[in-house]
Amino acid sequence: MSKTEETTFRDRPINIDDTGRRKWIQARQPKGKWYNRRTWFAWCCILFLVLAPIIKINGNPLMLFDIAHRNFSIFAVQFWAQDANILALIMLIVVVFIVLFTVIFGRLWCGWACPQTIFLEMVYRRIEYLIDGNHRNIRKEQSNKHNLVFRRILKHVIFLIVSVLITNIMLMWFVGHERLIEIITSPIRDHLLGFGVLMGISIFYYWIYAYFREQVCTMICPYGRMQGVLMDSKSLSVIYDYKRGEPRGSKTSGDCIDCSRCISVCPTGIDIKNGTQLECINCTACIDECNQVMKKLKKPAGLIRFDSVFGVENGIRSIINTRSIAYSFVSVILLVILGFTIAGRTPVETSLLRVPGTIYQEIGTDTLSNVYTLKVLNKSNKNKNIQLRLLSPEHGSIQMAANKISLPEDETYENILLIKLHRKSINSSSTKIIVGIFEEENMLERVFINFVGPEK
Ligand code: SF4
Ligand code: SF4
Structure with a gap:
């Protein structure tokens, strides 16, 4: 990070240069324990996304939100528009859980379970690594003009195909897999409007994943904007141990050698050494990268780790505070009410x-x-x-x-x-x-x- 960036990171988004133009963030592919865990978890999530509307239990799909017929199936329990009170209660529980989860684990959802990150980091970015190479080679690869045009076309054609697939998977959650197969196998002229809408959504997904990318997390997502309110000094988050790392540099006494490798893998392009930032999606890529540096330096891992500000300051990791207890209490009460309401439901x-x-x-x-x-x-x-x-x-x-x-x-x-x-x-x-x-x-x-x- 240049001197100017060091002092201006709070004044403007990291992906905007001083002339106001977008800087492309080309994160290097991380390697390590956390990345492997994230890969496994992401593929489990993708599998759930694909299979949830297909798997049936007692004749009900595991998940279905058929708004047109006002028929909802949540974990194979069927709800109708007449169950609006239960659906409202479920939504309230989800909101309270999100708040509770954020108070304890910070923005972990964003880096691990959010469909935007899963598809961008585990699908589109991986296709890009395969075709363009890892970040360090991109410039070298780009000098090969002959190959470049072919690779660009190939990459974007694959991106478009994947976007159409994602749109169809999402559609399955709203119409069910039987209806989706029916739509796909019938002539396009029978559902021209629907086809047009689906193509429009596919192109939108393509634009998001091929062009707009991390800006969804750093500029648009309302959940990201709420972090400052929801998190406190005991919330867990990916954090740089400034007590151990500073003063940084190869000739200083701190453990951080200022190699910038943590920045090079960051999908939002930030420097975690500047402290907890709104743009950090807790993806843990910088933990893996820094741990490798520490290993080479024969120093203990965890200079960047999953901890809280309180943990770094006091050396104690504690997730218990008044807010986490209060939200847990509210969640339990709401769950009990939901249990009784569902049990009292008539067929x-x-x-x-x-x-x-x-x-x-x-x-x-x-x-x-x-x-x-x-x-x-x-x-x-x-x-x-x-x-x-x-x-x-x-x-x-x-x-x-x-x-x-x-x-x-x-x-x-x-x-x-x-x-x-x-x-x-x-x-x-x-x-x-x-x-x-x-x-x-x-x-x-x-x-x-x-x-x-x-x-x-
Ligand atoms: S990777 Fe670790 S050592 Fe290198 S700059 Fe980041 S925090 Fe410092
Ligand atoms: S700072 Fe680290 S955890 Fe946060 S987004 Fe960047 S790489 Fe991921």
């Missing part, structure tokens, strides 16, 4: 509403009736034969077109029905009644409604 969702504008009808001298619209949604993945029974009050009955309703999975039954009550069961102008939804002798749901009668 059918019934709505029984009095037909608007109607009042009661008299049948003979001692019976009154009300007309209702019945809607039953089968939220399970099995066909259901259901029956409605009047549970309360005693002296009454339900009259509908069929005694039993055969309801296929994911389908809704809709009809009109009549509820009749004996006058002695009617105690006010609005009598509370309870209807049970049964499958054989198993009660699936209870519905509470009002029966309109004469003023008493």
Whole structure:
């Protein structure tokens, strides 16, 4: 890092030069324990991304967000639009977990599990290393003009193909793999609009990964911008041990020899020796690189390591603080509420509403009736034969077109029905009644409604 960069790194993004133009960051491929771990983890994530909408448990996909049909499957538990309360609770839990995770582990998500980093570092960048060579050779390779044009075209064609693949994988999360296969195998003219949208998204992905790259993390991602608020001195993060490293330089007493190798592998181009920075995605590449330098110098590894400011200052690694305890407590409470809410969920969702504008009808001298619209949604993945029974009050009955309703999975039954009550069961102008939804002798749901009668 030049003297100017040393003093201006806080004034402007690291990838912008003093004339305001973008500087391309061509990070060298890291090597080492952390990079190997990250590679394994990234490929597990990619495998999950590909397989989650395909794998089915009890007939439900592991993950599916079918917004068009308002059908969601999260870890093979199916939710409908009627479960909006549970979905909202899950979203709240995810947010609290993100906050808790960040308070403890800093921006670890960004460097290890974020799809942007996984695809950029483990897919696109690796293709680039294969075709262009590692960073140090790029200039040498570029002097070979003959090869260069061919390699550029090859690289960008592969980038485009990978972008189309990623778009299709993402689409699978929203329409399911059966529908995706159907779309792919049918003629393009049958879904021209959809095809155009998919191509547009693919080109957008290509632009992100081939051109825009690390700027998503350093300039756009709102999660990155929240780090300053979420992290504190006990949050773990990739950190340079300034107590051990300084004063730096080959002829000084600190362990850092100022070789800049940690900068050369950094995908966001920063110098971690300047302290914790918003641009650091905690990818751990600089840890591997510095550990190799330390090994050559026969000094202990960990000059750059996963630690906290508190840990570097005091030599103690502690992730426990008031905030982490408070967020853990909130997470546990929310999880318990979610557990109870899911356990109390019924496999059918019934709505029984009095037909608007109607009042009661008299049948003979001692019976009154009300007309209702019945809607039953089968939220399970099995066909259901259901029956409605009047549970309360005693002296009454339900009259509908069929005694039993055969309801296929994911389908809704809709009809009109009549509820009749004996006058002695009617105690006010609005009598509370309870209807049970049964499958054989198993009660699936209870519905509470009002029966309109004469003023008493
Ligand atoms: S790689 Fe290690 S020794 Fe070299 S500059 Fe970075 S921190 Fe210092
Ligand atoms: S400073 Fe280190 S951990 Fe942070 S982004 Fe750069 S290489 Fe990754």
